[in-house]
Amino acid sequence: LMVWLRRTTHYLFIVVVAVNSTLLTINAGDYIFYTDWMWTSFVVFSVSQSTMLAVGAVYYMLFTGVPGTATYYATIMTIYTWVAKGAWFALGYPYDFVVVPVWIPSAMLLDLTYWATRRNKHAAIIIGGTLVGLSFPLFNMVNLLLVRDPLEVAFKYPRPTLPAYMTPIEPQVGKFYNSPVALGSGAGAVLTVPMTALGAKLNTWTYRWMAA
Secondary structure (H helix, E strand, O other), X not given: OXXXXXXXXXXXXXXXXXXXXXXXXXXXXXXXXXXXXXXXXXXXXXXXXXXHHHHHHHHHHHHHXXXXXXXXXXXXXXXXXXXXHHHHHHOXXXXXXXXXXXXXXXXXHHXXXXXXXXXXXXXXXXXXXXXXXXXXXXXXXXXXXXXOOHHHHHHHOOOOOOOHHHOOOOOOOOOOOOOHHHHHHHHHXXXXXXXXXXXXXXXXXXXXXXXX
């Protein structure tokens, strides 16, 4: 009974962590409103989101030992972000006011790596972590291409929570680097691997707790 309770608790914990990840995302994901440094914000956003995804996804994937758990985790994050997006829309803001990040394809690559290497934990960390960091900026930029002109939305509907010094004034697109996707992918590929390893280590500590 205790084993069943602990396992059930952890499945519910997946939902709790994914919801909290979503709350972080709503704040970190509004990079289209920081128009002075939009591409720089995209790079920071890409790194923060890919590392956050990798930690939680690999943790639960290794805990269950079932390829597909990472995608399940990313799906929960996506659903809750869409709920938040709907809430903003209901308040009268435009459909494109909150951009939902694309986590699911990157999580699928992590699952695929785990499955293709016959559940090899180290391959999931190194190969899967690299793929998550590389792919997230690519998928997310495609997502942005489908959004209405972000500068128009930013100027027409400024975030009510933005402090005065961060209010968009004048766009400086491309000021930091000419290719935010390349920089985001490069930085993400390097930084996501150790964060994936951290998620795996957290999983080890969880098993020790269960055995206690």
